[in-house]
Amino acid sequence: MKKLKNKSDIFDAIILLVLSLIIIIRSIALNNGRSWILSPALFPLIVSIFMFVLSLILLIGGFKTIKKEKDLKVNYKFIILFVVISYIYIYLLGKFHFIFLSTVYLYVLMSILGEEKIGKKAIISTTTSTLIFLIFTNFLNVLLP
Amino acid sequence: MDLSFLNMEFIFLVFIGSLTGLFIGAMPGLSVTMGTALLVSLTYTWDTNNAMAVIMGVYTVGVYSGAVTAILLNIPGAPSSVATTLDGYPLAKKGDSRAALKVATIYSFLGTLIGLVILGISARQLSRLALSFRPIDYFLLSLLGLTTVGSLTSDNFIKGLLSALIGVFLSMVGTDPIHGGSRFTLGITNLQRGIPIIPALIGLFGFSEILYQLTLDSSKKEVLKINKETEVEAFKYLKLGSISALIGTIIGALPGAGSPVASLLAYNYAKKNTKKPPVQFGEGAVEGIVASESANNACIGGALIPMLTLGVPGDAVTAVILSAFYVHGLNPGPLLFQETPQMFSIILVAGIIGSFMILLLGFLLTPILSKVIEIKKEHLLPVVALLSIVGAYAGNTSIFDVLLMVTFGFIGFILKRRNFSVAALVLGLVLGGLMDSNFRRTMSLISSSDKPVLELLLSPITLVLFALVLFSILRSIIYYISGKKEG
Numbered sequence: 098m099k100k101l102k103n104k105s106d107i108f109d110a111i112i113l114l115v116l117s118l119i120i121i122i123r124s125i126a127l128n129n130g131r132s133w134i135l136s137p138a139l140f141p142l143i144v145s146i147f148m149f150v151l152s153l154i155l156l157i158g159g160f161k162t163i164k165k166e167k168d169l170k171v172n173y174k175f176i177i178l179f180v181v182i183s184y185i186y187i188y189l190l191g192k193f194h195f196i197f198l199s200t201v202y203l204y205v206l207m208s209i210l211g212e213e214k215i216g217k218k219a220i221i222s223t224t225t226s227t228l229i230f231l232i233f234t235n236f237l238n239v240l241l242p
Numbered sequence: 243m244d245l246s247f248l249n250m251e252f253i254f255l256v257f258i259g260s261l262t263g264l265f266i267g268a269m270p271g272l273s274v275t276m277g278t279a280l281l282v283s284l285t286y287t288w289d290t291n292n293a294m295a296v297i298m299g300v301y302t303v304g305v306y307s308g309a310v311t312a313i314l315l316n317i318p319g320a321p322s323s324v325a326t327t328l329d330g331y332p333l334a335k336k337g338d339s340r341a342a343l344k345v346a347t348i349y350s351f352l353g354t355l356i357g358l359v360i361l362g363i364s365a366r367q368l369s370r371l372a373l374s375f376r377p378i379d380y381f382l383l384s385l386l387g388l389t390t391v392g393s394l395t396s397d398n399f400i401k402g403l404l405s406a407l408i409g410v411f412l413s414m415v416g417t418d419p420i421h422g423g424s425r426f427t428l429g430i431t432n433l434q435r436g437i438p439i440i441p442a443l444i445g446l447f448g449f450s451e452i453l454y455q456l457t458l459d460s461s462k463k464e465v466l467k468i469n470k471e472t473e474v475e476a477f478k479y480l481k482l483g484s485i486s487a488l489i490g491t492i493i494g495a496l497p498g499a500g501s502p503v504a505s506l507l508a509y510n511y512a513k514k515n516t517k518k519p520p521v522q523f524g525e526g527a528v529e530g531i532v533a534s535e536s537a538n539n540a541c542i543g544g545a546l547i548p549m550l551t552l553g554v555p556g557d558a559v560t561a562v563i564l565s566a567f568y569v570h571g572l573n574p575g576p577l578l579f580q581e582t583p584q585m586f587s588i589i590l591v592a593g594i595i596g597s598f599m600i601l602l603l604g605f606l607l608t609p610i611l612s613k614v615i616e617i618k619k620e621h622l623l624p625v626v627a628l629l630s631i632v633g634a635y636a637g638n639t640s641i642f643d644v645l646l647m648v649t650f651g652f653i654g655f656i657l658k659r660r661n662f663s664v665a666a667l668v669l670g671l672v673l674g675g676l677m678d679s680n681f682r683r684t685m686s687l688i689s690s691s692d693k694p695v696l697e698l699l700l701s702p703i704t705l706v707l708f709a710l711v712l713f714s715i716l717r718s719i720i721y722y723i724s725g726k727k728e729g
Contacts, residue, residue, distance in 0.1 A: 106398075109660055113404060120411060120426075127425060134689050137418040137425060140678045141411065148407045155400050175456040180652055183627065187644050190635075199628055206624035210456075225625050229632055237266075238280060239636045 106159035113152040120145035178209060191242035199226035244584050247291045248591060255292050256592050259299020260599035264607070266300065267307030267319050269633065273440065274304035274320070275558040276637070282566045290570040294585070295592045297566060301559055302596030303603060305501070305539055306350035313342045313531075314614045315626055317448035317633075321439055321672045322501035322538035324665055325509040327447055329523060329530030336526055340608060341474040345528055346535045347604030348476045349483045353536035354597035356487035357494065357543025361550075362590050368544075369551040372495045377683035378698055382707035383496070384673040384680070387503040389714035390510035391666045398661050399722045405663045409670020410677065412437050419679050432642040441634040441647040442671060446664045448630045449651025452623050454658060474528055482512055482529060483536040490537035494544020500557050501541035502672045508537035539600075542593065549574060550586060 124145060128138035186202045203222035212218050233239040259281070266277035277300045285293035308319030313330035326346065333342040360368070375383075391399075391406045415426045416436030427433040486508035493504035512533035513523045521527045545556025546563075553575030555561035567574045572582055579586065614622070634647035654664050688694040699705060 105660060109401070109662075123426065134685050135682065137421050137423060137682075139685070140681050141414050141425065144407055144410050144414075148404060148411070151400055151404050151407065155404065158400065172457065176453050176652075176655065179453060179456060179627075180648060183631070183648050184645070187631065187641060187648065190641060190644070203624045203628060206627060207620055210620040210623060212618075212620040221621055221625075225628065229628065233632060233636065237269075237636070240639060241632065241635070242641070 103159045106155055110152045110156035110159055113148060114156065117145045117148035117152055121149065175209065179206070182206065182209075195241045196223075196226045196230050199229070244587060245591065247584065247588055252291065252295050252592070253595055255295035256299040256595040257599060259296035259301075260303040260596055260603060261299075262296075263300035263302065263304030263596075264307045264603050267304035268310040268611075269319075269629075269636075273558075273637070274301060274308075275562055277304055278559050278562040278566075282562060282569060285566075286569045290572065290585070291588055293566060293570065294588050295595075297563060298589060298592035299596050299599060301563070302354050302539075302542055302593055303599055305542060306347070306354070306535070306600045306604070308538075309346040309350065309531075309535055310343065310611055313346060314339060314611065315448060316451040317626075317630065318443055320501075321443065321668065322505050322541070323534070324443070324447075324502065324668050324672075325505040325534035326531055326538075328509070328534075328665055329525070329527045331451075332524070333521075333526035333528070333531070338474075338526070339611075339614070341528075342526075342531060343604070343608040343611060345474055345476050345479075345531045347600060347608060349479070349486075349532045349535040350539040350604070351597050351600045352480070352483045353487040353490055353539035354542055354600060355594065356484060356536075357491045357540035358546075358590060358593045358597065359543070360488075360491045360540075361543040361546050361593075365547045365551050365586075368492070368495045368547050371492075372548050372556075373552065374701070374703060375496055376701065376704070377680040377687065379701070379703050379707055380496070381677055381680040381684055382704065382711055383493075383503065384677040386707060386711050386714060387506055387673050388669065388677070389711060389718060390506050391663070391669060391718075399718070401661055402663045402666045405657065405666040406670040409667040409672075410674035411670075412442075412667075413671050413674025414678055419675070420682050432640070436675075437671065438638065438643055438646070439672065440637045441643040442650045443668060444630045444634050445647040445650025445652075446654035446668060448626060449648060450654030450658060450664065452627055452630075453651060453655040455619060455623055479529060479532040482516070483532050485511065486533040486536035487540035490540030491544040491547075493537075494541030494556055495547040496544075496556070500545075501538040502669075504541050504544075505534040505538040506669060508533040539597075546589060546593070550578060550589065551576065553578075 120141060124138040124142040127141070128136045133139050182202070182205060186198065189198055200222045203225060204218050207218045207222065230241060233241050262281075263274065263277060267274055278297055281293075281297050281300055285296060305320075305322070308323040309326045309330065310319075312318045312323040312326040313334050316327050316331040318324045318327050330342045330346065333339070388406055388410075391402045411426075413436070415433055417423070417434050418425050424434060489508045489511065490501070490504040493507065494501060509530055512527075512529045516523075516527070516529045519527045519529055523530050541557065545560045548554040548556050549560040549564055553564065553573075555564050564574055567585075572578065572585060630647060630651075631644050634644045635641070637643065654667075657664055657667065684698070687697065691697040699708070
């Protein structure tokens with residue numbers, strides 16, 4: 098078994114150290130020289146100090162931890178594609194009719210996930226989009242874009 | 243108790259409300275609060291008894307049905323169902339969705355019933371107790387909720403605490419509730435109202451789960467089959483269910499504390515007091531579902547206590563019901579018992595009928611609903627993605643909320659991959675606001691007092707809560723140093 102530092106924890110700790118420092122600085126700026134006792138910046142400051150201390154413990158633990166690092170090979174291609182398509186869909190909401198746009202969205206996602214039968218994809222995406230639209234607008238009074 | 247209002251029409255109206263509640267609660271993004279608010283506007287011309295029958299049906303069954311999506315899709319319908327996802331979803335993924343839903347149904351029924359019975363027999367005493375809670379007590383109570391983080395993190399306690407603190411920080415984004423200034427909004431106008439809980443919940447649990455499923459090998463993406471042989475001994479957990487219901491009723495009676503705190507404290511209690519569970523907590527422990535569901539449904543009875551006896555709503559739904567009282571010309575509070583004593587019985591009986599509707603609808607629909615896990619991932623994931631988007635949009639009809647949901651989904655996915663706890667982050671997000679405002683009210687009281695320490699620790703409630711928080715923190719530290727897992 099390989100003995101290594103826990104690089105993942107070290108990386109996370111550095112990110113969180115930076116984040117907590119930013120919050121500490123922003124909290125001090127938010128207080129703007131007023132009395133701290135009733136300040137809206139006091140609680141965020143306390144929270145960020147705790148974050149800083151815990152991140153330090155995580156960092157030290159990362160150096161001390163001796164273990165074989167897990168193989169974290171993940172295919173991020175699908176994830177990025179899925180998120181990007183979702184953002185595009187959200188951007189286009191309101192510019193096209195909900196049923197049409199959602200049908201396309203579902204059809205594309207199903208294709209990416211490996212469904213090959215065109216008929217099946219078309220039926221599921223059209224029915225689902227129409228049903229959701231009708232339920233939300235007619236029964237729940239939610240005006241969909 | 244005068245039960246002259248009880249007839250078939252009354253029962254039928256509770257049933258209609260229950261059906262509506264089942265549907266609303268099970269739809270990601272639609273809340274019971276939204277459902278009751280919708281009904282108040284629809285029923286304001288109705289007879290008061292009938293309106294209350296429908297509203298109580300929606301309330302009781304709507305709270306229960308949040309567990310359906312929590313178990314089947316890993317999307318908690320409301321913050322109170324977060325603890326249910328922790329074990330409900332892993333159980334469903336093993337093919338035991340039917341068993342998980344059965345347990346949720348039975349213990350939601352039990353929790354509702356116990357909460358309402360306590361409402362019936364000790365409403366006045368409990369409301370007096372709730373009134374004696376001060377800002378410091380609310381702060382300590384939320385801190386106690388936050389100390390349950392050890393129960394939500396199985397791998398890395400420090401990362402669990404950090405997740406909770408990130409959540410607390412996120413809860414402070416937006417307009418400061420005391421002074422009204424902006425905090426940490428980065429100049430984004432939409433963040434002035436804070437980070438909305440429901441889109442964040444849908445993103446962190448539902449959307450991130452979709453992304454996680456995409457990373458699995460195709461061999462692991464096979465269609466799940468329901469284990470029809472699995473029989474869960476649901477009645478084995480009556481003691482745990484009753485204790486959780488008691489926790490739920492008491493916490494529910496505290497205005498503003500609410501069901502998320504109750505379900506997490508009950509979950510924490512279950513984890514610490516279950517010796518050698520057959521399945522580990524977080525991996526599909528039935529005890530986790532029992533505790534969470536009993537407690538969050540018992541909050542119904544609890545939240546009604548201050549509303550009916552003092553006119554102070556215990557949660558968002560009772561605030562809407564309170565408005566329904568005013569619409570119908572009623573005076574909730576001490577005068578209710580003098581002017582319209584029957585109204586107390588109407589609410590109580592409608593709630594009890596509603597709890598039986600949980601059993602009826604739960605058992606009728608569980609076999610059908612549990613089949614969701616048998617749908618092929620290629621079809622289910624896109625549909626859940628669309629439902630998540632529509633759910634995030636529905637609450638405030640805001641595209642910004644949808645963008646926030648997807649962003650939280652991505653963040654949740656990254657956090658899960660790096661062993662942070664999404665549940666702890668949500669816990670921080672839900673409790674952060676309560677902690678912040680009560681911390682500052684306490685500071686304000688201290689600053690104006692001559693003897694601040696005495697002022698703080700004079701009340702027995704404060705002393706008990708302080709001792710509990712201290713005990714919980716020390717216990718977590720000892721477990722962390724000794725390298726053992728909590729629970």
